[in-house]
Amino acid sequence: MVVQGLCSKKLKALITLTTDFGTADWFVGVMKGVITGIAPQTQVTDLTHAVPAGDVRAGAFVLAAAYRFFPRGTIHVVVVDPGVGSQRKAIVVQTRNYRFIGPDNGVLSWALRQEKITAVRSIENTRYFLQPVSRTFHGRDVFAPVAAHLSAGILLARLGPAQADFIRLPWNAARREKNSIRGEIVYIDRFGNCITNIEDAMLARLGTQRALEVLRGRKRLCPVADYYQAVPAGQPVAVSGSSGFLEIAVNRSHAASILRLRIGDPIKVRCR
């Protein structure tokens, strides 16, 4: 039914954007304009622009949860950059499958924990920037044009000198105890589902899913189950979420509001 063009089986040059710019202003739009001017055939896909303003940890979590669902070769650009215009560096990190571009403030680091890194460069070559570079909008003047030039084929080494390392955000790993796991809420999504730092693999080692339950303090919060509908509407339940972590949900409702859970809140999983 759909006739496909000549380009059909080719790989597609792809850039993703993750920012705290919101979509109420023109900021994201002009980043796309700059990219298209430099790399006309590159597709730009939004991850989200609703990272809370300046919240580097939230940006890092979004990227870590999402980046690997994009095809090999994708360039991931993240601009959550409260230090824009000051001395913070800008970096590009190449891994076996992707390239990551952003301020060197840790926002890339949780995704990079999962990747095999092959090069780290400081972005310094102003030849690839939009001139004049503003003090306040490096998304438009630095990150968008650099990503576009990379997408169009320039060598990574052209961007600036190799850098030994980059800033890493601490990740509070969940801790296994004798018959339980201690973790915490790390992200709350639009449905109010509360994503924890407890990975599925760790949970599987504790016991079969149906034998587990979640506690807050000393009080039982909910069972662990296969899916939301394992409990009646309005009841809490913990499930293996789509990002590989245990999530606390309320069937057909907003867990964070109903259970008054917030990012950083400690929780515990144990065998019943």
Place this chain on the structure above:
Amino acid sequence: MVVQGLCSKKLKALITLTTDFGTADWFVGVMKGVITGIAPQTQVTDLTHAVPAGDVRAGAFVLAAAYRFFPRGTIHVVVVDPGVGSQRKAIVVQTRNYRFIGPDNGVLSWALRQEKITAVRSIENTRYFLQPVSRTFHGRDVFAPVAAHLSAGILLARLGPAQADFIRLPWNAARREKNSIRGEIVYIDRFGNCITNIEDAMLARLGTQRALEVLRGRKRLCPVADYYQAVPAGQPVAVSGSSGFLEIAVNRSHAASILRLRIGDPIKVRCR
């Protein structure tokens, strides 16, 4: 002024997305990543991701109002799926002009009322899913990859067995009475305009537009007119809206707030 490429006159493979995922998280972004990985030349267009969480009727209305403005061959994917992970089926419905993909919970049914259906298939062939399939995010793991494979050219029959029918949401049709039509509010848009279930054709049979008025209960609410500016700013007016239904608006203001109208509220149109 604009030089067009080789591909210029070709049809474009197109997928639309309608979800209740919001755009604050990465959910929509990764659906696009998955699609591009499978069908690199397919364009993905958002209808909206702001369907109220789990509101199957709102999703059904959005799709019904919008789908026909896309070119022939478009694949419409709708993920408003409060039953995700449970026993609800996933379906693909082919019509003369389009393919529709979504959970079999009625969300496709109001659009399909208007279409000539040529095939209905249950989506069961896990070969076209993203593995492992999560319990909570079939948008990413089932609907996106299936739509992409269809867009890339696989046969519908590969997805699963033919299905005799699908779940249909009841549609409260407006009722013609002697000198009036009884209807109700079915959707409220971003401007506060209140879309009713009274179709233009039905209205035309009642009388010429200028002879009509809208009542709430026994009280006159507003005249029917050609456009918003037929009344002074701040005044209510009913017009033939862009989706083919009578809409109640307030010139330069937000009718739903000012008139306190809500979805489901009954209204009546009669000759003056």
Place this chain on the structure above:
Amino acid sequence: MVVQGLCSKKLKALITLTTDFGTADWFVGVMKGVITGIAPQTQVTDLTHAVPAGDVRAGAFVLAAAYRFFPRGTIHVVVVDPGVGSQRKAIVVQTRNYRFIGPDNGVLSWALRQEKITAVRSIENTRYFLQPVSRTFHGRDVFAPVAAHLSAGILLARLGPAQADFIRLPWNAARREKNSIRGEIVYIDRFGNCITNIEDAMLARLGTQRALEVLRGRKRLCPVADYYQAVPAGQPVAVSGSSGFLEIAVNRSHAASILRLRIGDPIKVRCR
């Protein structure tokens, strides 16, 4: 790492959309559907759809701040159109580098102040409209199809008769006084930064940046500095913003809320 297709070095046909439609409904989606049906290879990029409903001045500011970051040949479509369906005209304005399409209500005029205009046409030829044309949604029925036909190559003259001029919104220019500049807030962005009408060039003629300060009434509001971090977190500062105007910000916070600044508020810059 990324293999590029045949079309790689070609110019890209590009249309930008700026509206007050929001993204909660299907309005923007169907505009894209209509465009793709007519001009399948044209890329559509959103500037923003969050212009406050009917706020022609906000739409004009967004366009003026953003349009020039898109490649030559881009068609900019703006639909902030409180007079839709009434007697207001629709226009297309061609400049040396771009084409602009919108209602003739001034929404294009602040961008056009900066451009060399080569043609102005009234959009009247219904052959290029989507039929039947609704009374309430010219974004879908007039502006989208006309932009798509232009993108696909029709001559501007086909759209309608030449028009001598178009409606211009007044622009309150900042005024230079003896040792100061009087200006006002013209836009507040998502971060709460308050953009003024004081252009960088005007500021530079008043004195070196570090010698300047901003007053509200007779009270000092903040210093002018190079970037946000020149002051401690939570403190106000004025910087040369990315759109070429002085902006009042609060480092790591929301200036408009904290300083209670609103659009139209007068401010003054003077030498310390």
